[in-house]
Amino acid sequence: MCTARPGWQTVSFRRPAYKSTMYNLEVNLVDILNIDVKKQIVKVEPLVTMGQLTATLIPLGWSIPVVPEIDDLTVGGLVMGTGVETTSHKYGLFQHTCLAYELVLCDGSVVRCSKDENSELFYSVPWSYGTLGILTSVEIRLVPAKKYVKLKYEPVKGLDNLVKKFEDASKGNNEFVEAILYNEDEAVLMTGCQTDDCDRSKLNPVGLWYKPWFFLHVKTFLNGKLSGVEYIPLRDYYHRHTRSLFWEIQDIIPFGNNSIFRLLLGWLMPPKISLLKLTQTEAIKKLYENNHVIQDMLVPIEKLEDSVKLFKETVNIFPIWLCPFLLPPNPGMVHPKQMQNAELYVDVGVYGVPAVKNFKPKESTRKLEEYVRKVHGFQMLYADTYMSREEFRAMFDHTLYDKLRFNMKCHQAFPEVYDKVSKQARI
Numbered sequence: 001m002c003t004a005r006p007g008w009q010t011v012s013f014r015r016p017a018y019k020s021t022m023y024n025l026e027v028n029l030v031d032i033l034n035i036d037v038k039k040q041i042v043k044v045e046p047l048v049t050m051g052q053l054t055a056t057l058i059p060l061g062w063s064i065p066v067v068p069e070i071d072d073l074t075v076g077g078l079v080m081g082t083g084v085e086t087t088s089h090k091y092g093l094f095q096h097t098c099l100a101y102e103l104v105l106c107d108g109s110v111v112r113c114s115k116d117e118n119s120e121l122f123y124s125v126p127w128s129y130g131t132l133g134i135l136t137s138v139e140i141r142l143v144p145a146k147k148y149v150k151l152k153y154e155p156v157k158g159l160d161n162l163v164k165k166f167e168d169a170s171k172g173n174n175e176f177v178e179a180i181l182y183n184e185d186e187a188v189l190m191t192g193c194q195t196d197d198c199d200r201s202k203l204n205p206v207g208l209w210y211k212p213w214f215f216l217h218v219k220t221f222l223n224g225k226l227s228g229v230e231y232i233p234l235r236d237y238y239h240r241h242t243r244s245l246f247w248e249i250q251d252i253i254p255f256g257n258n259s260i261f262r263l264l265l266g267w268l269m270p271p272k273i274s275l276l277k278l279t280q281t282e283a284i285k286k287l288y289e290n291n292h293v294i295q296d297m298l299v300p301i302e303k304l305e306d307s308v309k310l311f312k313e314t315v316n317i318f319p320i321w322l323c324p325f326l327l328p329p330n331p332g333m334v335h336p337k338q339m340q341n342a343e344l345y346v347d348v349g350v351y352g353v354p355a356v357k358n359f360k361p362k363e364s365t366r367k368l369e370e371y372v373r374k375v376h377g378f379q380m381l382y383a384d385t386y387m388s389r390e391e392f393r394a395m396f397d398h399t400l401y402d403k404l405r406f407n408m409k410c411h412q413a414f415p416e417v418y419d420k421v422s423k424q425a426r427i
């Protein structure tokens with residue numbers, strides 16, 4: 001069994017091939033069920049999107065701790081896969097901000113799980129891609145929302161310098177930490193906090209239709225020697241990369257940042273990911289397969305410098321997105337090597353056309369995957385993975401997952417995660 005949500009509707013890169021051979025379950029659960037400000041919990045159904053949630057919560061003065069930035073990402077997809085954002089160094093991944101899940105198991109029973117109730121199931125749901133049960137609701141922590149983010153842009157020269165500053169910023173008191181690496185030697189580090197006060201002369205609603213693409217706006221701070229400060233309305237900040245799909249839009253609509261285009265037609269942007277997927281031709285699919293890399297590798301922060309060098313040598317794609325996150329020592333598929341303390345990791349996001357000669361998608365990606373396994377890192381599974389089943393099991397801890405699948409007789413109802421995310425399972 002799998003959900004009946006068609007592949008073209010999902011934000012993941014490829015379409016799931018398995019949907020045509022499995023029993024498809026309609027899970028049309030699209031509502032925000034309850035906002036309990038006393039207990040600071042919001043209860044939502046799995047198809048609630050990030051755009052829908054921020055539009056509802058922010059006017060009420062609330063938000064959730066981790067808001068992955070593409071509007072159409074769903075709570076179900078983020079729980080069953082993962083979500084990371086610039087607050088993750090403080091709160092962890094999306095699933096670490098969830099307090100309880102309600103699932104329908106393969107025997108038809110409904111269970112609620114949390115850290116104190118059915119805890120093994122609770123810790124096994126993230127990264128399980130719908131292979132333990134069907135999610136029907138999620139309780140997420142609420143945090144107070146303020147009106148603006150006071151964002152400081154700091155140009156940094158030298159990779160070693162950036163790595164040090166980035167690590168310090170992630171361990172400091174900042175609420176938001178992110179860096180964009182424009183080449184091996186130049187980056188802009190962004191740190192911010194929420195505030196209700198705003199210096200109007202520095203207000204920048206980056207989400208307005210005529211505003212330049214965010215990554216290009218950030219790039220302008222590279223030229224100045226000084227740091228810059230801006231006040232960005234909270235919702236504009238959360239979805240700052242939505243309009244340009246990070247920097248992927250430049251390959252799809254190359255003239256999209258032209259100021260006249262923005263002024264007249266900027267309101268049309270971005271095209272819906274689902275529309276792009278639905279209308280994707282075989283030729284474009286091949287082009288992306290053979291001459292494009294989309295990968296997010298999660299590595300321990302002390303491996304950041306080595307990872308950037310390896311990415312440069314293997315695919316040579318810039319900009320690179322850097323986002324720190326805290327990985328707590330919880331049981332389940334993804335945890336730090338030592339189970340004593342939470343560890344700081346970083347998401348190294350590489351999206352674009354490789355600038356190396358003789359780029360071979362499979363070989364290059366496998367080289368990166370091997371490195372990530374070696375340093376006890378993890379690959380985000382919305383993108384292509386070329387790992388074998390054994391390699392996949394070496395990267396993701398299947399101990400608890402296997403135990404639960406056996407106890408709950410999941411093998412009679414759901415495939416294994418690998419059979420949903422591997423290259424063979426996706427078209």
Ligand SMILES: Cc1cc2nc3c(=O)[nH]c(=O)nc-3n(C[C@H](O)[C@H](O)[C@H](O)COP(=O)(O)OP(=O)(O)OC[C@H]3O[C@@H](n4cnc5c(N)ncnc54)[C@H](O)[C@@H]3O)c2cc1C
Nearest residue numbers: 026027028029030031032033044045046047048135136137
């Ligand atoms: C002919 C008729 C007459 C009625 N007369 C009355 C009346 O006089 N007084 C009265 O109080 N009621 C009456 N009802 C029943 C009832 O009020 C409405 O049908 C009900 O409120 C549905 O509202 P809706 O159309 O907004 O919900 P829907 O459009 O069915 O659903 C609204 C949203 O909730 C979601 N949703 C629906 N069901 C579920 C579920 N089980 N779990 C999760 N999400 C769900 C949907 O996906 C949708 O997003 C009547 C119903 C009918 C058909």
Ligand SMILES: NC(=O)C1=CN([C@@H]2O[C@H](COP(=O)(O)OP(=O)(O)OC[C@H]3O[C@@H](n4cnc5c(N)ncnc54)[C@H](OP(=O)(O)O)[C@@H]3O)[C@@H](O)[C@H]2O)C=CC1
Nearest residue numbers: 002003010011068074076077080081082083084130135382
């Ligand atoms: N900033 C970030 O962190 C970003 C994250 N992403 C990635 O995008 C993906 C989310 O995309 P989205 O379109 O929302 O999700 P998808 O529809 O792609 O779903 C992802 C997985 O979750 C499963 N799933 C979803 N809902 C349920 C449910 N109710 N019960 C059981 N299983 C369920 C799906 O199962 P099935 O196959 O059966 O449908 C699928 O395997 C995540 O993998 C995330 O990591 C992408 C961009 C940015």
Ligand SMILES: CC(C)=CCC[C@@H](C)[C@H]1CC[C@@]2(C)C3=C(CC[C@]12C)[C@@]1(C)CC[C@H](O)C(C)(C)[C@@H]1CC3
Nearest residue numbers: 011012013245246248273276277280284294296351
């Ligand atoms: C963890 C984080 C921050 C991930 C960000 C990932 C984005 C860059 C990804 C998510 C969805 C994504 C894979 C997508 C694409 C580009 C990269 C995206 C936007 C595009 C639009 C590229 C063009 C393709 O033909 C197609 C339309 C299928 C995809 C759709 C999904």
